[in-house]
Structures are given as structure tokens and as C-alpha cells.
Amino acid sequence: MASKTLLLKPLTMYTSQSLKNGVIFRHLWIPALVCLYLTKPNGALSASWVVLLIQTFLNYAITARSWHSAHNDKVQADQGQLPPQYPSAIPYLGNAVSFAWNNPSFLSKATSYNGTLTASRISFLGFEIFAFQDRQTIAKIWKQSTLSSPISIYVYVLKYFFGLPDDVVSIYRADNSGPFHKSYGGSNVPAGERIDHITHRDLLQSLGGPGRLPTTRRYINALSTRLEQQGISEDWTEMADLSEFFRDIVGSSLIECVFGPTLLRLNPNFMKDLWGFDASVPWLARAVPSFLMPSVYKPRQNCVDQLKRWYEYARDHFEESSISADGDGDPFWGSKLIRRRQEHLLAVPKHDDDALARTDLGLAWGAVGNTIPCTMLSVFHIFKDPQLLLRVRTDMERLRRDDGLLEVDPDKLNKEPLLSSIYAETLRLYVKTYFMVSSPQADVHLGKWSLPRGRIGLMNAGVSHMDKTFWNSQSGQHPVGSFWADRFLTDPRDPQSGPIAPEALGSSGVTRPKSHGLEAPQGTPAPFFSMDGTEGSWFPYGGGHSICPGRVLAKSVILFTSALLASNYDIEIFSDKVEMSTWRFGLGVGELKHALPFRIRRRQT
Numbered sequence: 132m133a134s135k136t137l138l139l140k141p142l143t144m145y146t147s148q149s150l151k152n153g154v155i156f157r158h159l160w161i162p163a164l165v166c167l168y169l170t171k172p173n174g175a176l177s178a179s180w181v182v183l184l185i186q187t188f189l190n191y192a193i194t195a196r197s198w199h200s201a202h203n204d205k206v207q208a209d210q211g212q213l214p215p216q217y218p219s220a221i222p223y224l225g226n227a228v229s230f231a232w233n234n235p236s237f238l239s240k241a242t243s244y245n246g247t248l249t250a251s252r253i254s255f256l257g258f259e260i261f262a263f264q265d266r267q268t269i270a271k272i273w274k275q276s277t278l279s280s281p282i283s284i285y286v287y288v289l290k291y292f293f294g295l296p297d298d299v300v301s302i303y304r305a306d307n308s309g310p311f312h313k314s315y316g317g318s319n320v321p322a323g324e325r326i327d328h329i330t331h332r333d334l335l336q337s338l339g340g341p342g343r344l345p346t347t348r349r350y351i352n353a354l355s356t357r358l359e360q361q362g363i364s365e366d367w368t369e370m371a372d373l374s375e376f377f378r379d380i381v382g383s384s385l386i387e388c389v390f391g392p393t394l395l396r397l398n399p400n401f402m403k404d405l406w407g408f409d410a411s412v413p414w415l416a417r418a419v420p421s422f423l424m425p426s427v428y429k430p431r432q433n434c435v436d437q438l439k440r441w442y443e444y445a446r447d448h449f450e451e452s453s454i455s456a457d458g459d460g461d462p463f464w465g466s467k468l469i470r471r472r473q474e475h476l477l478a479v480p481k482h483d484d485d486a487l488a489r490t491d492l493g494l495a496w497g498a499v500g501n502t503i504p505c506t507m508l509s510v511f512h513i514f515k516d517p518q519l520l521l522r523v524r525t526d527m528e529r530l531r532r533d534d535g536l537l538e539v540d541p542d543k544l545n546k547e548p549l550l551s552s553i554y555a556e557t558l559r560l561y562v563k564t565y566f567m568v569s570s571p572q573a574d575v576h577l578g579k580w581s582l583p584r585g586r587i588g589l590m591n592a593g594v595s596h597m598d599k600t601f602w603n604s605q606s607g608q609h610p611v612g613s614f615w616a617d618r619f620l621t622d623p624r625d626p627q628s629g630p631i632a633p634e635a636l637g638s639s640g641v642t643r644p645k646s647h648g649l650e651a652p653q654g655t656p657a658p659f660f661s662m663d664g665t666e667g668s669w670f671p672y673g674g675g676h677s678i679c680p681g682r683v684l685a686k687s688v689i690l691f692t693s694a695l696l697a698s699n700y701d702i703e704i705f706s707d708k709v710e711m712s713t714w715r716f717g718l719g720v721g722e723l724k725h726a727l728p729f730r731i732r733r734r735q736t
């Protein structure tokens with residue numbers, strides 16, 4: 132009896148569930164076509180088309196009905212249910228066409244209901260993706276230790292973006308031990324093959340830990356030297372494109388502060404090839420084979436060859452005494468981070484110079500890919516608004532009087548309220564990265580929704596960054612799609628100020644940002660910068676343990692470059708707007724559709 136119940140229960144559950152979800156009705160075309168085939172009436176072909184058309188309509192109606200009812204049914208906040216399926220007409224194909232055709236607009240539609248961000252299951256080509264965009268769920272995702280390892284996405288990126296050979300990728304694929312010091316329970320990956328942990332430990336210590344300040348100081352020196360070398364005088368110099376200027380001057384300075392001056396001295400074309408690689412990334416991400424587009428693969432190979440040449444030279448010339456007094460920099464390897472990667476990554480099985488060069492290409496691209504366009508866009512907005520430029524210059528005058536700009540403590544600069552707000556607003560407006568998470572071992576409960584074991588969860592920063600119900604627009608004066616330098620400033624005297632819309636405050640525990648003692652020293656309640664409450668809505672760097680390890684360095688680069696240019700130069704940009712293409716949607720900052728011609732001169736002092 133018991134065994135009969137055990138057998139029948141899943142069957143009846145499946146049938147009633149299937150009826151409820153309309154699964155049975157979605158496959159009526161199969162018996163209909165079989166009947167047509169067996170009876171072969173006149174006009175069978177046209178009748179088959181009619182059957183398929185009716186079925187398409189029926190499918191759409193059924194999935195749309197369950198999509199609406201899932202959102203209209205009262206769901207308890209902590210129920211942990213599967214997100215509803217986004218309506219689609221054709222089984223197997225699912226939402227593939229809309230997803231590929233206009234990805235940004237499809238994703239926005241598929242993850243909102245009645246103007247509120249939500250979650251949905253998007254199906255295509257037999258696959259199912261769990262798209263989460265509501266801020267409560269995203270904030271929960273960042274806190275889940277089981278979703279901390281980016282290894283599943285790493286495997287794809289290393290293979291397709293950087294061309295890591297399969298035998299090396301297999302080491303990453305086999306590593307289920309997680310990024311933490313202690314392996315995940317159940318994992319028996321040997322310590323020397325814990326590539327997730329080995330990579331992250333060095334990145335976190337060098338970019339977020341003791342290595343961050345020396346690296347930032349090297350950036351400050353490299354940038355100011357490069358700008359001096361441009362020979363920009365007090366007379367205007369015209370240049371063809373602000374983006375090119377930043378890629379060259381700011382990009383080289385950032386690469387130099389991590390990889391040292393020798394890489395660029397030995398390989399004068401490295402930056403050109405690195406940006407060539409950056410332009411190829413959307414093709415590589417779509418796995419376009421090299422025999423169809425060999426030109427897409429050329430800059431990547433050039434970068435790898437140049438990195439390998441540099442390794443040989445640095446090995447021949449580096450000595451312990453080359454390390455600078457701060458214990459971090461050296462002229463050959465550039466930084467402790469690179470020395471550690473040489474030591475630790477080459478010790479991992481299957482890793483040789485070629486494999487290391489491909490992961491170092493990842494580090495170089497990770498450093499400049501988003502930082503440089505964001506720095507350029509911050510500077511664009513500052514110089515396009517004379518009032519804003521004046522405010523930044525006034526703030527920098529104060530800082531200059533206290534410390535001098537080149538000697539400024541990077542952590543002190545990073546606390547400047549107006550510059551910080553410009554930085555946060557630039558990233559909000561332009562960074563549209565996709566994030567994927569997966570839990571290989573267990574289902575994950577995310578409050579209202581859940582993510583089953585082994586399934587892929589997807590979030591897009593761009594969708595959340597444009598959430599009209601969350602971001603403060605001061606009653607529509609500063610729409611979410613426009614740049615507003617003060618969006619992230621909270622004025623204690625103005626209840627309408629701050630990053631979060633007053634109507635969104637109070638909902639689901641979101642409160643008005645607190646000053647954390649950042650008021651002006653005289654005790655006047657001056658506007659302060661705070662990101663409090665924006666955790667599930669502002670995530671250009673991702674979140675949780677796999678959050679970008681270079682984020683504080685990136686902020687220093689953006690703030691210092693903006694401060695230096697605003698203080699020492701006049702820049703006139705001959706274009707009033709920036710138009711981004713959607714070709715790179717999901718891969719970080721979009722690509723500008725046009726050049727930004729400008730002129731520059733040194734300010735008279």
C-alpha cells in the first residue's frame with residue numbers, strides 16, 4: 132500500500148501540476164499532427180500549419196496566464212518559490228529570438244511587472260536561466276556563501292575570451308573547493324590545485340590589502356609624469372578623440388602601476404593590442420570561431436606573445452634588491468601581485484608561461500576595460516557643466532592647500548563627497564554588466580524566490596541601475612537615464628535629497644543614508660556621500676565574495692584623474708552628448724558610437 136502511494140503520488144502531482152501549468156495543453160500539437168499524418172486528408176500540409184499556428188497562440192496564452200497569475204497571487208516574502216516562467220510561444224526555442232535580437236530591452240521587460248523589478252525564468256534552446264532583478268533578492272544573493280565562487284563563469288571566460296587550453300581549463304572546472312581559506316565541505320581538491328582560492332588570495336591581498344596604497348601611489352606618479360610628457364602648454368592643443376587620449380595616457384598609467392614600466396618599454400604596442408583585444412571581446416563572448424574571423428583573435432595572440440617576452444626579460448633581470456622601499460613595487464615585475472602570480476600560479480599543474488600570460492591578459496583587461504571609459508565619462512560630465520567644474524575645482528583647491536594634489540592621501544581623496552557622487556553616478560549610468568551565479572551542491576533559498584542546485588542565476592547591473600521606482604530623480608527633474616552629479620549626496624536639511632527616491636524609503640527596510648560622522652568639520656550638516664541602502668540596486672562591481680577586487684583602486688584612479696585634470700587643465704569637448712551602442716551590453720561599459728574631439732590647455736596659475 133505504502134509503495135503504491137509512493138508510486139502514485141509523484142504521478143498525480145505531476146499530472147495536476149502539469150494541468151495547472153498548462154504543460155499538457157502546450158503539447159497538443161503532437162497528437163494533432165500524428166492524426167493528420169495517419170489519416171492524410173486533402174490539404175494536410177496547410178492543416179499542419181494551422182495546427183502549429185493555433186498551438187503557438189495557445190502556448191503564449193498559457194504561459195502569459197501563469198506569468199500574470201504568479202505575480203498577482205499573494206506570495207509570502209519568504210516563500211522561496213521558483214520564479215515564474217516568462218511567456219514564450221514556441222517550445223524549446225523559448226525566448227531565444229527576443230533574447231538575442233534586443234537583449235537590453237528584452238531583459239528589462241522579462242524582469243519587471245507593473246513597473247516593479249522582479250524575477251523570472253527565461254527559457255531558450257532547452258535551457259532555463261533564472262533572472263533575478265528585484266533588489267531584495269540581489270542583496271540576499273551577495274550574502275550567500277554557496278554562491279561565492281565565480282568558477283562556473285570563469286571556465287567560460289577563460290576558455291572563450293582568453294583562449295586557455297582545455298587541459299588548463301579542466302583544473303578550474305574540477306575545483307569545487309571554493310574561494311575561501313577552508314575548502315567547501317565534500318570537496319577533496321588537493322591544496323595545490325585550489326585555483327579559485329590561490330588566485331583570489333593574491334588578488335585580495337594586493338589590490339584590496341597592503342598592496343593597494345603603493346599601487347595607487349605608482350598610478351599617481353605614472354599619470355602625472357605621462358601628462359607632463361605630453362607637453363601641453365597654455366595654448367590650446369586640439370585632439371581627435373577624448374576616448375583615445377584616455378586609453379593611451381590613463382590606460383598606460385594604470386597598466387604600469389600593476390605590471391611595471393618594463394612590460395610597456397619592451398612592447399610599445401601592448402596598449403594598442405590590449406584595446407584591440409577589448410574590441411574583440413563581444414565576438415569572443417559569442418564564441419565566433421577563428422577560421423571565420425581570424426582578425427578577432429590577432430590582438431589576443433599579440434598580447435600573449437608580448438607578455439611571454441616580458442616574463443623572460445624580467446626573470447633575467449629581477450633581483451630581490453630591485454624591490455622598492457614600500458616592499459611592493461619593482462621596475463621589472465612591477466608589483467608584488469605579479470611576483471606572487473609568477474610563483475603561485477606556475478606551481479599549479481598544467482600552468483606554463485602561455486597559460487599564465489592568458490590569465491595575466493585577463494588581469495590587464497579587468498584593470499582597464501571599465502576603469503578607463505568610466506574615468507573618461509566622469510571627466511566628460513565635469514567639463515561639460517561649468518558649475519560642476521567650478522565646484523570640483525573649489526574642493527580641490529581646499530585639498531591642495533592642505534596636502535598638495537600629488538601628495539594627497541588616496542583614502543582621503545576617496546572620501547571627497549562631490550567627486551565620490553560623480554564617480555558613483557557615472558558607474559550607475561554606464562556600467563551594464565551581467566553577473567551569473569550557481570550553487571553546485573544545494574538549492575539556495577533567497578527569500579521570496581529560490582535558485583535550484585546547479586541552475587544558473589543571472590543579474591544585470593544596467594537593469595537595476597535604471598530602476599525608476601528606486602532611484603531618486605527629484606520628482607522627475609533628473610531622470611534615471613540622465614547624469615546628475617548630486618544624486619548620491621544626502622543633504623541632512625533636504626528630505627528630498629539622497630540616492631533613494633523618497634517613495635522607496637521605508638519599503639522593505641530601506642532607510643535614508645546616514646552620515647557616519649561625515650558632516651563638515653565645523654559641525655554644519657553639509658551634504659555627505661553615502662551608498663547606504665543601495666546594495667541590491669547599485670552593483671557595477673558585482674557583490675559578495677566574488678566582488679571586483681580592484682574596486683578601491685578603480686575609485687582612486689577615477690577620482691585622482693578627474694581631480695588632476697580639473698585642477699590643472701582646461702578641456703573643451705566639441706560634442707554635447709555621449710551615445711553608447713548596445714553591442715557590448717552585459718560586458719561592462721558600452722562602446723561609444725562616435726569620437727569626442729576636444730581641445731586642451733594647461734591652466735594659467
Ligand code: HEM
Nearest residue numbers: 281497498501502505564671672673677678679680681685
Ligand atoms: C570601474 C572599474 C571596474 C569595474 C566596473 C569592474 C568590475 C568588475 C566586475 C563586475 C568583476 C566580476 C565580479 C564577479 O565575478 O562577480 C570584476 C572582476 C575583476 N576585476 Fe574589476 N572592475 C573595475 C576595475 C578593476 C581594476 C582597476 C582592477 C585591477 C587592477 C580590476 C581587477 C579585477 C579582477 C582581477 C577581477 C577578477 C576577480 C576574480 O578573479 O574573480 N578591476 N571587475
